[in-house]
Amino acid sequence: MNLAGKSEFTGLDNWIYAFTEDPLFFRAFGNTLKYVVMFVPGSIIISFIIGLLLSKKIEGQGFFRTVFYIPYITSGVAVTILLGWIFNTDYGVLNYFLSLLGIKGPDWLGDKNMVMVSIVIFSLWTIGNNIIIMLAGIQDIPRSYYESAQIDGAGAARQIFSITLPLTTPTIYFNLIVTFIAAFQIFQQPFILTNGGPLNATYTVSMHLYNNGFLYGKMGYAATMAWGLFAVIMAITLIVQKSSKYWVFYDD
Amino acid sequence: MHIKSYKGTKILGKTATYCILISASMICLFPFLWMVSTSFKETAQIYKMPPGLFPENPTLNNFIEGWQGADFALFFKNSALVTLFATLGTVLSSSIVAYGFARFKSRLSPFLFIVLLGTMMLPTQVTLIPQYLLYYKLKLIDTYWPLIIPSWVGGGAFNIFLFVQFFRTLPKEFDEAAKIDGANSLQVFLKILLPAVRPVMLAVLVMALVYNWNDFFSPLIYLNSSNKFTIAIGLQFFKGSQGNVKIGEMLAMSLVSLLPVMAVFATCQKYFIQGIKMSGMKG
Numbered sequence: 001m002n003l004a005g006k007s008e009f010t011g012l013d014n015w016i017y018a019f020t021e022d023p024l025f026f027r028a029f030g031n032t033l034k035y036v037v038m039f040v041p042g043s044i045i046i047s048f049i050i051g052l053l054l055s056k057k058i059e060g061q062g063f064f065r066t067v068f069y070i071p072y073i074t075s076g077v078a079v080t081i082l083l084g085w086i087f088n089t090d091y092g093v094l095n096y097f098l099s100l101l102g103i104k105g106p107d108w109l110g111d112k113n114m115v116m117v118s119i120v121i122f123s124l125w126t127i128g129n130n131i132i133i134m135l136a137g138i139q140d141i142p143r144s145y146y147e148s149a150q151i152d153g154a155g156a157a158r159q160i161f162s163i164t165l166p167l168t169t170p171t172i173y174f175n176l177i178v179t180f181i182a183a184f185q186i187f188q189q190p191f192i193l194t195n196g197g198p199l200n201a202t203y204t205v206s207m208h209l210y211n212n213g214f215l216y217g218k219m220g221y222a223a224t225m226a227w228g229l230f231a232v233i234m235a236i237t238l239i240v241q242k243s244s245k246y247w248v249f250y251d252d
Numbered sequence: 253m254h255i256k257s258y259k260g261t262k263i264l265g266k267t268a269t270y271c272i273l274i275s276a277s278m279i280c281l282f283p284f285l286w287m288v289s290t291s292f293k294e295t296a297q298i299y300k301m302p303p304g305l306f307p308e309n310p311t312l313n314n315f316i317e318g319w320q321g322a323d324f325a326l327f328f329k330n331s332a333l334v335t336l337f338a339t340l341g342t343v344l345s346s347s348i349v350a351y352g353f354a355r356f357k358s359r360l361s362p363f364l365f366i367v368l369l370g371t372m373m374l375p376t377q378v379t380l381i382p383q384y385l386l387y388y389k390l391k392l393i394d395t396y397w398p399l400i401i402p403s404w405v406g407g408g409a410f411n412i413f414l415f416v417q418f419f420r421t422l423p424k425e426f427d428e429a430a431k432i433d434g435a436n437s438l439q440v441f442l443k444i445l446l447p448a449v450r451p452v453m454l455a456v457l458v459m460a461l462v463y464n465w466n467d468f469f470s471p472l473i474y475l476n477s478s479n480k481f482t483i484a485i486g487l488q489f490f491k492g493s494q495g496n497v498k499i500g501e502m503l504a505m506s507l508v509s510l511l512p513v514m515a516v517f518a519t520c521q522k523y524f525i526q527g528i529k530m531s532g533m534k535g
Contacts, residue, residue: 050276053269066521067277070284073517073524076466077487078506082287085499091299093286125280129528136529156265177373185375188468192488209377214473219381226377233375 014224027200028208029228031116035204036183038120043127043179044172051134052164065132072128077192083122084109084193109194112201119189119202130175137171138164169248177237184233205229291315291504298500315508318501322493324508326479327486332512334396334471334482335464338403342460343453346407350415351441355427365416372409376469384473398474399467399482403460411456414530418449455527458520462513483509 018025054064071079086094087108095105108118145163154162187206190196196203205225213222285305290298291314293307318324353365387398406412426448427440435443446453468484475481481489487509491502517524 050273053273056266056269058266058269058273064273064277065525067280069524069528070517071280073462074284074466074510074513076509077468077484077491078509079283081487081491081502081506082283085290085503086283086286091301091303093303096301096303125283128280132525132528156261181373181375185377192491206377209380210473213381213384219385223381226375226381230375230378234373237373 010220014221017221018224018228024200024203024208025225028203028205028225029232031200031202032184032186032204032206034116035120035123035186036180038117039123039183039186040176040179042120042124043130043183044176046124047127047130047134047175048165048168048172050131051138051168052160054131054135055138065135068131069128071126075126077188079126080122080189080192083125087118087122110198112199115194115198115201119186119193122189122193123183123186130179133175134168134171137168141167166249170250173240173244173248177240180236180240181233184229184236287503287507290500291507293500295498295500314500314504318490318498318505319508321498321501322486322490322505323479324483324486324490324505327481327483328509330396330480330486331465331483334399335461337396337400338464339457339460341400341403342407342411342464343457344407345404346411346456347415347446347449347453348441349406350412350419351445353412353416354419355424368409368412372413380473387474393474394476394480395474396480399464399470403464407456407460411460414452414456414527415449417530418452419445422448451523451526452530454520454523455530458516458523459527461516465513 050068054061054068058064086092089095089105089107089110092105092108094108098105106114109115141164145167146159149159149163185206186204187210190202190204191207191210194202196207205228209222209225209229212218212225289305289307292310292312294309294311294313297304297308353361353368383398384393387393390397392398422445426444430440430444466484467482468488471482471485472488475485478486478489487502487506490505
């Protein structure tokens with residue numbers, strides 16, 4: 001349907017068009033999946049490591065926590081523009097730093113094989129909230145567990161893998177689901193920096209939805225996309241939820 | 253000997269911890285430093301290689317010309333207006349809905365609460381199109397209403413959930429005592445319960461402020477006229493009209509747009525951290 005006319009029932013036409021004719025439909029889903037596969041594990045691993053380090057008895061814990069949180073609250077158009085400039089191929093300061101190390105910096109936003117990695121890096125820069133949630137989860141673990149482990153002779157690594165990691169799994173589980181849902185909706189960074197390019201390499205489902213619904217006036221087709229996205233997100237959430245009984249450990 | 257080597261690893265571990273944390277902090281802070289530095293540079297110096305951290309002849313030109321390059325004063329005013337009303341709505345409506353869930357039981361309320369929490373899993377895209385059509389039929393496209401109304405009808409499942417959790421920790425005797433003294437339900441809510449959950453209220457408030465100030469997607473689809481743009485859309489619009497040509501002005505304006513968020517964060521930091529920690533609790 002479009003906005004001006006009356007809506008009429010089209011049966012499965014939109015779905016058939018999506019699956020058989022629209023070349024960008026699968027492209028958009030593929031790109032989004034590529035982003036999710038890189039971003040979600042990256043976000044979980046980094047936030048666990050930083051959360052773990054922050055939970056140690058260290059000087060300036062509050063300072064570090066604040067610093068990691070700042071990119072999260074400022075994430076928006078302003079910061080996206082800023083990161084785009086830092087990652088600029090010819091004048092960006094990042095490639096200058098790399099050149100000091102004797103590395104020729106890649107064409108971060110212009111190379112179709114590199115650009116999604118850049119978008120993932122931009123997103124990883126703003127995971128301060130995940131870090132703080134992870135830190136809170138780790139801090140909830142009773143100290144006495146570590147003390148008994150130490151008496152039994154467990155080293156630092158052993159303590160992380162046998163105490164911290166298992167007892168943080170409920171927090172990881174929460175972060176995983178929330179991060180998955182958010183990651184599938186990736187829109188802002190590719191929209192602002194690459195407009196889906198180069199060669200559609202960062203053209204995501206949300207961009208396809210936006211373009212169809214709000215630029216081409218194909219609201220019905222955009223709704224098809226939204227439901228497709230919803231189905232994928234639901235499926236993954238269910239898989240994570242079903243799997244949770246094998247790896248999420250509740251300590252009560 | 254054994255003790256010594258244990259101490260040795262401990263010092264090594266501490267050093268490694270600090271090294272990683274300091275490097276990660278630098279990665280987080282450096283872009284902001286670079287933004288400030290670039291904003292004060294002359295155009296020629298911005299493109300100079302090798303780049304320098306400190307501007308050679310610091311200039312305010314980027315700020316002056318950027319500010320005049322598009323109607324940023326207007327964008328700021330628009331953003332302030334939307335953020336103010338949306339935030340006010342979020343705090344008021346999420347707390348009062350939570351009051352309902354926490355204190356007024358009906359047979360339907362457990363079911364409704366599950367439905368409410370279910371909406372948190374719903375990606376925004378799913379409700380986007382029906383919502384847009386609704387506002388279109390109401391002739392509210394290109395007004396601020398679509399950006400403000402949702403905050404006044406519930407204010408988000410997550411915020412409601414936070415309030416419910418905290419209202420439930422308050423003993424019912426509070427309410428009853430006030431009622432014996434002649435307070436009605438609304439007065440109990442406003443004078444007894446709300447002041448008791450002030451930290452939650454502030455956490456919801458600051459997070460809503462930042463969310464609404466930064467929001468990009470809703471203004472993008474609902475606002476068409478450039479004189480109605482919020483700062484987020486204004487920046488994107490400015491970027492579109494300048495390309496990479498006036499990066500100094502763009503970064504200067506980006507920096508200015510971050511100042512309100514930074515100011516709120518600097519003064520209310522502990523409420524942000526509290527809010528985030530509470531969000532992890534439901535996991």
